[in-house]
Amino acid sequence: MHYHIGVIRGDGIGPEIVNEALKALNKVSEKYHRDFKYEDILMGGCSIDVYGVPLTDDAIMAARLCDAILMGSIGGDAKTSPWYKLTPDKRPEAGLLKIRKALKLFANLRPAHLYPELRSACPLRDDIIGDGFDVMIVRELTGGLYFGKKETWVIDGVATAIDELKYSENEIRRVADKAFQIAMKRNKKVTSVDKANVLESSRLWRKIVDKEHEKYPEIELIHMLVDNCAMQLVRDPKQFDVLLTENMFGDILSDEASMIMGSIGTMPSASLNETAFGLYEPSGGSAPDIAGKGIADPIAAIVSAAMMLRYSFNMTEEADAIESAVKKVLADGYRTIDIMPGKGSEIIGLKEVSTAEMGDLIAKAI
Ligand code: NAD
Numbered sequence: 001m002h003y004h005i006g007v008i009r010g011d012g013i014g015p016e017i018v019n020e021a022l023k024a025l026n027k028v029s030e031k032y033h034r035d036f037k038y039e040d041i042l043m044g045g046c047s048i049d050v051y052g053v054p055l056t057d058d059a060i061m062a063a064r065l066c067d068a069i070l071m072g073s074i075g076g077d078a079k080t081s082p083w084y085k086l087t088p089d090k091r092p093e094a095g096l097l098k099i100r101k102a103l104k105l106f107a108n109l110r111p112a113h114l115y116p117e118l119r120s121a122c123p124l125r126d127d128i129i130g131d132g133f134d135v136m137i138v139r140e141l142t143g144g145l146y147f148g149k150k151e152t153w154v155i156d157g158v159a160t161a162i163d164e165l166k167y168s169e170n171e172i173r174r175v176a177d178k179a180f181q182i183a184m185k186r187n188k189k190v191t192s193v194d195k196a197n198v199l200e201s202s203r204l205w206r207k208i209v210d211k212e213h214e215k216y217p218e219i220e221l222i223h224m225l226v227d228n229c230a231m232q233l234v235r236d237p238k239q240f241d242v243l244l245t246e247n248m249f250g251d252i253l254s255d256e257a258s259m260i261m262g263s264i265g266t267m268p269s270a271s272l273n274e275t276a277f278g279l280y281e282p283s284g285g286s287a288p289d290i291a292g293k294g295i296a297d298p299i300a301a302i303v304s305a306a307m308m309l310r311y312s313f314n315m316t317e318e319a320d321a322i323e324s325a326v327k328k329v330l331a332d333g334y335r336t337i338d339i340m341p342g343k344g345s346e347i348i349g350l351k352e353v354s355t356a357e358m359g360d361l362i363a364k365a366i
């Protein structure tokens with residue numbers, strides 16, 4: 001049996017980090033006799049350069065025929081890239097929103113846990129970190145502000161813009177259910193984050209989450225306002241198990257959570273639909289500021305590949321092998337620059353490595 005993997009390298013650091021994830025998959029294939037077939041799919045700025053649009057219908061069709069997708073990241077520097085002279089619906093990010101919608105990838109899982117080896121890269125105090133934290137962020141991915149109606153108009157020389165924030169009870173129910181199912185396999189606690197004190201969509205969110213919770217009486221459910229949650233994530237991240245939230249809040253809170261892990265370069269993600277199909281990508285973007293320098297952290301991309309094996313292909317042993325290899329390489333003291341704690345690191349035995357060296361070390365350790 002072979003596994004057909006769509007590979008979206010994307011822009012900026014995307015191709016660099018995807019290369020390293022493929023090294024890990026190739027090692028898994030060799031060691032565990034798994035047959036992975038890769039198919040390159042263009043999306044983002046690289047697709048605009050070839051086809052004039054960030055995602056073609058053929059690319060969507062190709063993605064649909066895959067068993068899972070491994071992705072880097074898309075986009076460029078908004079100030080300098082010609083892609084941002086196009087109308088918003090033709091820019092790289094439109095491709096990302098389109099593929100999420102087309103493949104119905106409504107649940108985005110972002111695990112935020114602290115590798116003990118990266119303690120020194122975490123900006124929180126030791127007494128806050130304690131024995132570490134392990135939060136699974138479940139972000140709704142195909143609704144809310146990013147998909148609502150958008151409009152800008154000018155009256156008497158005054159510009160006004162609107163973005164619609166809409167959620168149906170079905171959209172809320174299915175992602176809430178996903179979060180409760182995940183919590184059942186973890187510590188049975190869900191914190192649902194909203195802004196129910198001012199937003200109507202959040203009041204509906206809370207009501208539907210409460211209703212869905214009735215099916216999971218063993219789970220402790222807490223509602224938290226998003227502004228408080230942003231604060232609690234740095235005050236006491238240990239209090240969270242599964243953190244469930246809507247699209248934009250999840251986008252922002254997960255970037256915050258990635259920084260307390262040490263770097264956004266270490267946070268993977270899985271975007272899932274109702275089936276075993278998923279799209280796996282680092283939580284960060286295309287990092288145009290470091291693209292082409294060979295210094296990007298490939299860990300998020302590599303662990304995203306491990307999540308693909310776990311969630312889409314049910315290959316637990318292989319996924320564990322990749323994650324253990326990442327831990328071993330970190331324990332051996334290897335670091336890309338984003339997770340080097342700074343001056344004096346060499347003295348405590350840490351060694352700075354490039355993107356490709358980190359990928360080689362992890363593949364070798366599998
Ligand atoms: P970003 O995540 O690309 O970068 C933010 C900061 O994190 C930068 O300093 C960058 O160097 C650093 N960083 C990110 N990934 C890293 C890695 N693997 N190793 C080391 N450092 C890393 O966010 P941004 O600068 O706001 O956005 C840049 C572009 O990426 C934009 O075009 C944006 O739209 C796009 N973007 C794409 C995705 C995606 O493809 N899913 C997600 C977010 C942003």
